[in-house]
Amino acid sequence: KDLMKKYGIPTAEYRTFTSRDEAAGYIREKGAPLVIKADGLAAGKGVIPAKNIEEALDAVDLIMVKKAFGEAGKKIVVEEFLTGxxxxxxxxxxxxxxxxxxxxxxxxxxxxxxxxxxxxxxxxxxxxxxxxxxxxxxxxxxxxxxxxxxxxxxxxxxxxxxxxxxxxxxxxxxxxxxxxxxxxxxxxxxxxxxxxxxxxxxxxxxxxxxxxIKVEWDERAAVCVVMASEGYPGSYQKGFEIYGLEETLKIPNVEVFHGGTVIKDGKIISSGGRVLGVTALEYGIKDAIGLAYRAVKDIHWEGVYYRQDIGRKALNCK
Known part of the structure; x- marks a missing residue:
């Protein structure tokens, strides 16, 4: 954030804190909505939007007191809430x-x-x-x-x-x-x-x-639907056998990227929150969405969860 400020890179107004009490005082003075961020790497989950002061203070406590993100939360960034x-x-x-x-x-x-x-x-x-x-x-x-x-x-x-x-x-x-x-x-x-x-x-x-170097890109669109464990990003169960992956191998222009999986006794087992990324390549976002969800429907395990609207924003974009 300091580098962005120094070199005029457009970003949200912000303050950084290593003290919980100083952060809380700034939040009460500034008012909400705000965004609270762990300054370090937090597996993509260290950003907490807060609609009101109470939520902002809870986010500070989660990061700095309860240490939800470990060392990544030793310093936090409190910044203005941008919409768009x-x-x-x-x-x-x-x-x-x-x-x-x-x-x-x-x-x-x-x-x-x-x-x-x-x-x-x-x-x-x-x-x-x-x-x-x-x-x-x-x-x-x-x-x-x-x-x-x-x-x-x-x-x-x-x-x-x-x-x-x-x-x-x-x-x-x-x-x-x-x-x-x-x-x-x-x-x-x-x-x-x-x-x-x-x-x-x-x-x-x-x-x-x-x-x-020259990099060539396929003109087709690609859509990835993440299949997750029920309960994620909170507590979830793992250890369930995943079925149907062999069916997706028969679908052209579809790849299944493994995230939270392990192989046990020759079987593929769920082992994380975000388990699979089912990704399809097709001419146009609409057709890529359809192909990705066609593949998703072939895959199942106990407690599987996924969003039903991935890519829809692109269809509504003017």
Missing amino acids: EEASFLVFTDGESVIPLPPSQDHKPIFDGDRGPNTGGMGAYSPAPVVTEDLHAQIMKEIIRPAISGMAAEGRKYKGVLYAGLIIADGKAKVLEFNARFGDPETQPLLMRMKSDIIPVLQATIDGNLFQ
């Missing part, structure tokens, strides 16, 4: 050259209609129509390039994948967060669309010759 459409914008970079991946969109809340608590992500699609050509240019000019050149200027040249979580309103993008990694589940549809071999691209980010 969210999008994920990932790039490959060697610290100088930049290759953007197609824009994508995640679905954080657990329930249909973006209701309920945030998760690590219940599905994603690419491309994201909310990121127009003009907006893409603004994101590169005002967000991505200043961030990469800013890190280099600070003596911390960044190489690898840079993930910008954005919020879009009135045709402009602001940064919600940066991550020094791919996004899950956004990466599943992105890699389904990537026609080029990823290994030379990653090697070029290390070697500093990304300018020599």
Whole structure:
């Protein structure tokens, strides 16, 4: 956040705290709504929107007192609540050259209609129509390039994948967060669309010759539906045999990415909150949605849960 402020990258107003009491005082003074964030890595779940002061204080206690995210919560960020459409914008970079991946969109809340608590992500699609050509240019000019050149200027040249979580309103993008990694589940549809071999691209980010690389993308759309354990992101049961995976192998242009699974006695068993990412590639978002859910319906285990509306926002995007 400090780097964004220094280099003029558009983002929400914020304050950082290492003291619970100081954070609480600021929240009471500022009022709600607010967003409370663990400053470190929290498996995609360290961001808590708060509609009122009580919720904001509870979020601070959850992170700093109860240590729900461990060391990631030693420092927190309290920032203004921005409204708009969210999008994920990932790039490959060697610290100088930049290759953007197609824009994508995640679905954080657990329930249909973006209701309920945030998760690590219940599905994603690419491309994201909310990121127009003009907006893409603004994101590169005002967000991505200043961030990469800013890190280099600070003596911390960044190489690898840079993930910008954005919020879009009135045709402009602001940064919600940066991550020094791919996004899950956004990466599943992105890699389904990537026609080029990823290994030379990653090697070029290390070697500093990304300018020599050209990445080809499939023009088709991709949609990923996350199949989760009932109860996630809260407590859930695991250890159930997963059926129907062999049926999905027969469906062209569908890949099932395993997250929370293990193999036990030759059987595939659920072992986490987000278990599978069923991803389909098809011409147009609508057909990709249909193909993904066709594959999802072949897979089942005790207590399986998934959202029914992944990708619908893209169909409604003007």
